[in-house]
Amino acid sequence: MLALVPLLAALPDAPVRGIAPAAAQQAGGETRPALMITSTQEPTWARIRLDFAAPVTTVARAENGVLVVRFAEPVEIVAERIGEEIPSYVSQVRRDPDGTGLRMALTQNFSASVLPAGEIVFVDLLPEAWRGMPPGLPEDVVAELARRAQAAEARFSAERAARREGMPTPMPVRVAELPGLTRLIFAAPEGVPVEARSSDGSITLFFDERLDLEPERLLPTIPGVAAVEEDDTGEALYVRIDLDDGFVARGFREEEGFVLDVEPRDAEAGGVAPVRAALGLVPFLPGEGDAAPIPPARPRAEAAAASASMEDDAAATQLVEEPADEPVVEDAAAVSEAPAIAPVAAPAEPAPPRSVPVVSVVDDGLRVVFPFGPTVPAAAFTRAGVLMVVFQTPATLAEPDLGGAASDYAILESVVREGPFVTARMRLPEPRVARLTPEDAGWTLTVGGAADAAPDPIAVGSIVDEAGRTALELDLLDATGVHWTDLHEGGERLAVVTAPGPARNMSSTRRFAELELLPTAHGIAVAALADDVVVRADLDGVHVTRGNGLSIALPSGPGEGAAGVPLDLVIDFDAWTQAQRGDIRDEMRARLDRIVEAPIPERSRARLDLAFALLANRLAPEAAGMFQYALEEDPELAARADVQMMEAILAAERRRFDEAEALLSTDAMTENPEASLWRAYADAMRERWVPALTGFRRAARVLDAYPDDLQGRMRLAAARAGLAMRDFGYADEQLTDIARLHPGAVAADEVDLVRALVDVETGRTEFALAELTRLAQEGARPIAAEAELARVRLALVEDEITPDQAIEALERLAIAWRGDSVEVEAMGMLGRLYADAGRWRDAFFTAHMANLVFPDHPVTLALHETTAQAFDDLFLSGRADDLDEVEAVALFFDFKEFLPIGRRGDEIVRRLADRLVTLGLLDKASELLAHQVDNRLEGAGRAAVAARLATIHLMNRHPADALTTIENTRIAELPQAVRRVRNLIEARALSDLSRTDLALEVIEDEAGPEIDRLRADIWWTGRRWREAGEAHEALAGTSWQEDRELTDRERTDVLRAALAYNLGQDGIGLDRLKAKFADPMNASADARLFALLGDPDALATPGFRDAARDISSEDTLLDFLAALEARHPEAALSVAPVVEVGLRTPEPEPDAAPEAEAPAPITEPTPVSIPGPEARAEATREAL
The missing domain is CATH 2.60.40.3500 (Immunoglobulin-like)
Structure with missing residues (x-):
């Protein structure tokens, strides 16, 4: 090294x-x-x-x-x-x-x-x-990839929906003319699906998007195009192009859009053919029906990456170079991956290296050398007289010359590339043995003749994989890839596994129910008889399985050794059945006597025998007590494997499954086959179905050796595991095995219940419903409860009962049966049925109770998610609008645990605040919004919600809090509507705080009806009587000129103007007002009041003070807020329902007005003896 x-x-x-x-x-x-x-x-x-x-x-x-x-x-x-x-x-x-x-x-x-x-x-x-x-990948990387995929999918869906809702997207159509060829390029937006069909001399293009054709010139003027028709369905665009006689069209998809080439039919033999071949075009010939799939354009980056990834392998391959102009055999897949558009005169990129086989005929056979090098993975096998040789290499394989004497041994059918694999198919005129061996020059294929040396065999075994599925394992450890192919077109599917040298093979056919392992010269070939057969090349060999596992028997299970000899088990069949014979009390008494009589060294064994006997008779607590006493008297027993196993079994039998799992997971128990069975049983009892099913399968032989009563309970748990994992065949096998046990080993109703549940899943609903009904009525309580739950679920699906009947039955069940999965599943069904029926309080309360009682149960988690979604929909989709306001608010505060996190939860809180305002619960509404402003929001969203909060403070007579809220959330850049609303609320708050000049300054540059009313209120609050009178007079406008009655709002403005002129001693303004509004006011219900206020000396008139107080106490805030909402509905707080709930008492309708309020003739007021008018006027002003 x-x-x-x-x-x-x-x-x-x-x-x-x-x-x-x-x-x-x-x-x-x-x-x-x-x-x-x-x-x-x-x-x-x-x-x-x-x-x-x-x-x-x-x-x-x-x-x-x-x-x-x-x-x-x-x-x-x-x-x-x-x-x-x-x-x-x-x-x-x-x-x-x-x-x-x-x-x-x-x-x-x-x-x-x-x-x-x-x-x-x-x-x-x-x-x-x-x-x-x-x-595998780190969890954070997997989460980020999932987030990106979800974001991309959401963005694509949103963009597509927006395009469909808006105007059609323009799609330019460019036209390019080549010698004998006209190209139409439909520049569809990226990601728009395109489909092309041809029939009867026309081409139909389907664009799955709203598009508008914008050709750069009229399409019917193009040679070969007879007519063009467009059909916009509102969701997609159909374009039909009729061709002139003698023309054909070819199309494909590229990065710029969809390309359609129109050319004369006789151009096949002309100069267009090389162009078309280079472009990899697929023809649409009239009368062919649906065209072949559109070949995708291969991006240059992808081609470069593929070239780089194969560089080293190609360099290591031994090649025999051929002249560049010799024809190269390529298949359709390779052509379809050529670049979409290439200039005709552009030089071709270097072709991949080509390997030319060397063929020779020897004395008694055919010899073909493929000069790829021995490290190139390969496989070879014969099936139905066809010899297939597969290589995994980027190099091109030339056709071997099998003419002359070579044709007596093999006839070449094809050389085809499929992805990274290249396959040579040869038909054998008569059966001969084929061998594939690696040599220095490459792989040598020999057909016929004697073998120099036999290849190493590939061993086959059966295992249970990590998902609990039975599978075949083949010990080809250096397998490099799996290639699926067809023996003939439409023929059987074959999986070919390639590997480098030395040669290793399957010598004979191995047949199974779902597949066949074929004899090979090298590598592995699998003939799939089922549709879902999976072949995988892993680090520890090649694995063959299917969705629910293969139907094969394990050669030796955990309960047997390599030669099938049973292992020693703690649960010994003979000892277990012996302990159950005769009178139990006599047997226990005899065993106690043996403990007393036994010598001290043998007493520990006798105590363990007594514990075993107690366990065999379903007295697990008593057995555990004796077992612990034995360990205390003889601590050395704890080191024995059988004693450790016994302790774990006692824990499982007392339903202490977590304790049992801990005892069964020690290093000493990892390879213990009996421990695998009890781990599976503990997992099944805790509804951990995946490891349970895997464990039961691996411990099948141990289970077969168990006594009938214990075996029956475990097989029932195994059947439930198969049912939960939708392996219904395995569940049915377990039920069949239970039927072979001793009668009474398992309660018949328990078996009938599980079989009925299997019938439900396999479609035998009629039989299942009848059996579940019987068990619900006649079975023991645990069986009856589960059967009733399954009956209600099935009857509801089959429309045998109504949702109301299902609710009634489940309510009875939820009360009568408590504490296990039956209760939580009943609660889950009830919660969904309540929500579907609109019984929101019942739905939320059921989910709330499930969270309390079964917080970690999968049904509870699913119910919580469903209920949270219902809570979301209720308050955001408008479904709560049909509820009573008080009930809607109560639902929120009683079940806040279902409030979604994030923006949707914030929006629900804001809508709830609106409801609280309508109910007059202003303190609670301001508390909710204050939390949003202080803790949840930022930026423009925070400023907008702060405006709503400030509005509530104004309504609650807390202008200082409103002003503080506005000031603390001020930012520079805001939407125009939000900024305007905040300014108006700030001005109103300043006005209520008697800061009149500053309030007027805030709205100095604003204009609009709501501004005019606010300005009038500011003048009024600041006791600027002349300006207030003029402002209210302006609000009444020209209504005095219209031939109609004045509205309540207009009359109030006129009265407030009159009062303001009087208080400001503006006689001119008062005269002007009377001149305009005397007639319409005399015809209204306020005629007497207007006459009183219209008197220049009204200040000295009795009743003026009360009249002034009534008019001044009229709350103008709601009118201001209503006008603000009408102008800026997206930014202002909705106050429309406030009048309805009593914050402001509505005036009676004119038709319902009492007679005492009817108009009366105007008379002069009667003088009264009072202090001087100046003193009275001053007192009135002070009172206001």
Whole structure:
């Protein structure tokens, strides 16, 4: 290994740390992505983290103690300290001069695993003896990738919805003409799905978006185009293009949009064919029906990355170069991945290396040498007379020349590339043995003849994987890839597993229910008989399984040794059944006598025998007491494995499953097959179904050896585990095995219940419903409770009962049965049914109780999430508008635990504050909004909510608090509406604090009806009577000129104007007001009051003081707020419902006014003996 140090030192000196030289930083004038490298060392492996400024395709290969990391493009290495951070793995590091790679000297041989994650790439160094899956991505990286995917999906959906709701997006159509070819480029927006179909001489393009064609010239004037029709459905665009006779069209998708080429049909033999072949176009011929899928354009970056990733393998491949003009066989997939558009005269990029097989006929067979080199992974097998040879390499394979005498042994059918694999298919005229062996020159295929040496066989075994599924394991440890292909078009599906040399094979066919393992010359071939067969090449071999596992028997289970010999079990069948025979009391008494009579060294064994007998007779607490006494008397017993197992079983039988799991998880119990069974049972009892199902499968042979009563209980738990994991076949197997046990080993109703639940899931609902109904009526209480829950669920799905009937049945069940999953599942169903029925308090209370009683149960967690969503919808989607205001507020404060976190929760709080305002609960509303302003919000949102809070303070007669709120949340940049509302509220607060001049200054530059009313209120509050009178007179406007009755608001403005003129002793203003409004006011209900206030000497008139007090006490705040809301509904607090709940008493309708309020003739007021008029006027002014 030390020899590697001089080797790396001989490389060009480019220190890893620091910044590369300026000449290397710029390649072709382009800025290179930066790279940060950090390394961490775990106990058994090391991780190198590469942080790029942008995603860069990275590959890594560890070979002969050197790790080579290559990048698809030059990168600027900013800093790294790999040798210092993981000295046990890396001794030296060198950067390639062009910035496209790193080379590291390893301290020993390691394997490399690459995990890309966006702009981050992880390179893990694993020991050669590593088994199992390689380390995964860190949780924070996975979470960030998920967040990005969700954000991108949400952004795409929002943009698409916005485009569909708005005007159609223009789609330019560009036209380009080439010799004998006209190209139409439909520049559809990025991400818009495009579909093309052809029929009867026309092409129909479907754009799944609202688009508007904007061709640069009329499309029907283009040669070959007869007519064009557009159809905008409101959600998509259909474009139909009719072609002239003798023309065909070809289309494909590229980065700029969808491209359609129109050309004469006879151009096939002309100069257009090479252009079309280079472009990889798919023809749409009239009458073909649906066209082939549109080939996607391959981005240049992707091609460069693929080239970089394969550079080393290609360099290691032994090639025989051929002339460039010799035809190359390529398949459709390779053509479809060619660049979408390429200039006709542009020089072709260098083709990948080509390998030409060397064919020779020997004495008794055919010999074909594929000069790829022995390290290129390969596989070969014969199926139905077809010999398939598969290589995993980027190099191109030329067709082998199998003419002449070679055709007696094999006839070439095709050479096809499919992704990274290239396959040669040869038909064998007669059955012959094929062998594939690695040699220095490459892989040698021999058909017929004698074998020099037999390849090593590939062993096959059966396992249970980490998901609890039965699987086949084949010990081809250096398998490199799995290639799925068809034997013939529409034929059976085959999975081919490639591997480098030396040759290893399957010598014979292995048949199973869902698949066949075919005989191979090298590698593995799997014929899938089921649709969901999965073949995986892992570090510890090749695994073959399916969704619910394979239907195969394990060759030897945990209950047997390698030769099938039963292992020693603590639960011995004979001893268990012996303890259950005869009278239990006599048996226990006899065992106690044996303890007393036994010599001291043998008493511990006798005590354990008594504990075992008590356990066999379902007396677990008593057995545990005797067992503990035995341990106290003889502490050395605790070191025995069987005693430890017995202690764990006693804990499980007393339903102390956490304690049992701890005892069964020690190092001594890890490989104990009986411990695996009891761990599975403990998991099943706690409804941890995944490990339970896995454990039951692995311990199948131990379970078979158990006594019937114990075996029956465990098989019932195993059936429930299969049912929960939707492995209904396994559940049915367990129920069938229970039927073979001794009658009475398991209660018949328990078996019938589980079988009915399986029938529900497998579609036999009629039988299941009948059986569940019977069990609910006749079964024991635990069985009846679970059966009733399942019956209600099934009957509701099958529309056999109504939701109200289901609620009634579940309410009875929730009261009658408590404390297990039946109760929490009943509560979960009730909560959802209550919500669907609009019984919100019942729904929220049910979820609240579930949180209290079963806080960690999955049903509770799901119910809480559903209820929180219902809470959200109730208060944000308008469904709460139908509720009584008091009930809506009570629901919020009673069930605040379901308030969502974040912006939606903040919006619910703000809407609730509006409801509190309508109910007159201003203190509570201000408390909620104050919390939002002080703790939750910032920026413009905080300023907007602060305006609402200040409004509530004004309504609550706290103008100082309103002014403080506005001042503490002032920021420079605000939306116009929010800024205006805040200014008006600030002015009103200043007015209420008698800071009249400052209030007027705040609204000096504002205009509008709400401003005029606010200004009038400010004048009034500041006792500027003349200005207040003029302002109220202006508010009444020209209503005196209109032929109608004055509104309540207009009459109030006129009365306040008259009062202000009187208090300000403005006779001119009062005369002007009377001249305008005398007639309409005399015809109104306020005629007498207007006559009183219109008198110049009204101050000295009896009743003036009361009239003035009534008019002045009229609250104008709500009128101001209503006007503010009408002008700025998006920023102001809604006060429309306030009048309805009593904050301001509405005036009676005119039709309902009492007769005493009817208009009366105007008469002169009667003089009264009072103090002087000046004294009275001054007293009135002071009172106001």
